[in-house]
Amino acid sequence: MIDRLRKDVLNLGEIGRQVTGGISRPSLSEYDVEARKYVLKTFREAGLRVFTDAAGNMIGVRSGEVESPIVTTGSHIDSVWNGGMFDGVLGVMGGLEAIRMFNDDGVRTKLPIALIVFTDEEGAFSSLTGSSYFAGVLERQALYDLKNKYDGRRFGEGVTRIPREGYMERFTRPIRAHVELHIEQGPVLEANRVDIGVVTGIVGIRWLNISFKGRQSHAGATPMNMRRDPAIPLARTTLKIREIALKHGDMVGTTGHITLFPNVANVIPGEASLVADIRSLEAADLEDAVGRVVRSAKIYAKRENVDLEYSIPQKTEPVNCSPLVIHTISKVVEELGYSYMQLPSRAGHDTQNMAKLTGEVGMVFVPSRGGVSHAPEEWTEWEQAHRGVEVLRKTLIRLANQ
Numbered sequence: 001m002i003d004r005l006r007k008d009v010l011n012l013g014e015i016g017r018q019v020t021g022g023i024s025r026p027s028l029s030e031y032d033v034e035a036r037k038y039v040l041k042t043f044r045e046a047g048l049r050v051f052t053d054a055a056g057n058m059i060g061v062r063s064g065e066v067e068s069p070i071v072t073t074g075s076h077i078d079s080v081w082n083g084g085m086f087d088g089v090l091g092v093m094g095g096l097e098a099i100r101m102f103n104d105d106g107v108r109t110k111l112p113i114a115l116i117v118f119t120d121e122e123g124a125f126s127s128l129t130g131s132s133y134f135a136g137v138l139e140r141q142a143l144y145d146l147k148n149k150y151d152g153r154r155f156g157e158g159v160t161r162i163p164r165e166g167y168m169e170r171f172t173r174p175i176r177a178h179v180e181l182h183i184e185q186g187p188v189l190e191a192n193r194v195d196i197g198v199v200t201g202i203v204g205i206r207w208l209n210i211s212f213k214g215r216q217s218h219a220g221a222t223p224m225n226m227r228r229d230p231a232i233p234l235a236r237t238t239l240k241i242r243e244i245a246l247k248h249g250d251m252v253g254t255t256g257h258i259t260l261f262p263n264v265a266n267v268i269p270g271e272a273s274l275v276a277d278i279r280s281l282e283a284a285d286l287e288d289a290v291g292r293v294v295r296s297a298k299i300y301a302k303r304e305n306v307d308l309e310y311s312i313p314q315k316t317e318p319v320n321c322s323p324l325v326i327h328t329i330s331k332v333v334e335e336l337g338y339s340y341m342q343l344p345s346r347a348g349h350d351t352q353n354m355a356k357l358t359g360e361v362g363m364v365f366v367p368s369r370g371g372v373s374h375a376p377e378e379w380t381e382w383e384q385a386h387r388g389v390e391v392l393r394k395t396l397i398r399l400a401n402q
């Protein structure tokens, strides 16, 4: 019901809320621990058998007539800094609401249904961290050695602070299909006045970390022709990222993270670093774009006589959603009488990793007001959110009874 969903989303929205109105709830933070406890309580109340793996992914299993394979759904409860209330949370609490509606209606499914809360979707440590471990593409030691970008602490230390009910190293049940409910986070559904987005594919993402190292010195006394200022090639590179993105069809390129050291007005910085986020549905275009940015950055660095280092801390491949799941979601939406359109996801999602465990993946989108997300203004009307839950509920029953 809409009231239960609203209560859960609003309650979680208070955990980690800042004076700005935004939510800052990175994975393994004290707020994440509080949010996990809230979610675990709702899982137990819904009669789910709860497991927690070495990455802190929480898996709530609703029994079916048989033990395996299972149908999964889920998303994340961690947020970006100063983010919104619906990103990820709608997929978790919406999935829970679908399960509570199964309970209310006495629904039995052939296959079990599991609701998963993935750790660190937003990248406090890596990105899609928990689902990378869940899908077996990130080993435990590498995971535990990851450093938190906010406080530098190791994942292996932080994960000891979260509740770990039903602990198991790895959850390894064969998966029949996976469906994630999520807000669109863009303007397309609202602009087309459509209730539901049936996702056709999810963009690939590259994070490109470039560090320029020059010579820190006095901003006044150092003549312009005697400087080695790393901020100059950094600035030129951010413009190059946008230029390259604009040249590649659907590609987007963002420089959302810049640091200067020592970041003081009367000091020429010694170091200037950026992290670029480049996305496309075409893997080849992503490789081409990253290569072009690095080559240009090297030219800019040489021109200013500064050194350059770079790394690619995130490399997520584009994923196509499966015809079976797309068809199932579309049929359910038609039967419910909602309007819908097919569209790609410009945001990354844990579903990209679940595609490594099953070929049958899909996503259900609901509109984002003004196309805004990753910001305090993120909003979806409760009726819209609940339509997404209805679509998810019926889709899960179809997939779990095939």
Ligand code: HGY
Pocket: 121, 122, 346, 347, 348, 349
């Ligand atoms: O960055 C993304 O696309 C996702 O919100 N983590």
Ligand code: MN
Pocket: 080, 087, 122, 374
């Ligand atoms: Mn997000």
Ligand code: MN
Pocket: 076, 087, 088, 121, 182, 349
């Ligand atoms: Mn998300």
